[in-house]
Amino acid sequence: MLTIFKKIISFFKTLFLNxxxxxxxxxxxxxxxxxxxxxxxxxxxxxxTLEPEFLLRIPGSEFIIAxxxxxxxxxxxxxxxxxxxxxxxxxxxxKIPLVRIVYSSSKTVVDFFKxxxxxxxxxxxxxxxxxRKGNYHLAFLLDSARDSYEKVIPDSERSHPGExxxxxxxxxxxxxxxxxxxxxxxxxxxxxxxTFEEA
Numbered sequence: 001m002l003t004i005f006k007k008i009i010s011f012f013k014t015l016f017l018n019x020x021x022x023x024x025x026x027x028x029x030x031x032x033x034x035x036x037x038x039x040x041x042x043x044x045x046x047x048x049t050l051e052p053e054f055l056l057r058i059p060g061s062e063f064i065i066a067x068x069x070x071x072x073x074x075x076x077x078x079x080x081x082x083x084x085x086x087x088x089x090x091x092x093x094x095k096i097p098l099v100r101i102v103y104s105s106s107k108t109v110v111d112f113f114k115x116x117x118x119x120x121x122x123x124x125x126x127x128x129x130x131x132r133k134g135n136y137h138l139a140f141l142l143d144s145a146r147d148s149y150e151k152v153i154p155d156s157e158r159s160h161p162g163e164x165x166x167x168x169x170x171x172x173x174x175x176x177x178x179x180x181x182x183x184x185x186x187x188x189x190x191x192x193x194x195t196f197e198e199a
Contacts, residue, residue, distance in 0.1 A: 104148065125199040127190040128168060128182065138199050139182070141189065142167040149183045159187060 044062040051061060058064075077086070093103045130137040144150075145165040153165060164186045171179040 125192050125194040125196060126168065127192055128170065128184060129188060130170060136190070137170055138194070139168045139170040140196075140199070141191075142169055145183050153183070159185065163187070 040063070044066050047062040047065050051065060090103075094100050124141040126139050126141045127136045128139045129135060130139075143166070145167050149167070150165040155161060165183050166186055166189060168182045168184050168189065169179055170182065
């Protein structure tokens, strides 16, 4: 009798856990979408004052306006003044000591997440030791640090004179657009055959 009772309890426990593990990712997704929607809604609310009367009756119309404005801006930059303005803007930023580091790092990561269109080597998937030696984590090789961060690493910290360093981005989970930015010696980077999409 006790054995049967234990089996029944175990059966219902299994059903409960199966249901729970099914609900958790769905609930998390709904929560994330709901949070993102309300955050963006508050952020875009000033656009409602610029909308014509007929658009105000459409729920979420500010998202449509914002998307169209971004597309228009992208078109104008792409066709007319992209290289001139962006080049001038980046030239100014390069003269500001702290800001240039933040801008160049964020631009590197943003450029990286554009899907690989030209050079697949620019989106190389690598393994790095994290959080300690012997544990491995997938990361993305951005580019060489030779002309930037490598200069600030003292020779006493290098394994050998003239050691080369690379910029590496390690994404977080479940949100891969955030993560850690590392300057690692080439000797600590393990190259893989994993594709960008698989990673």
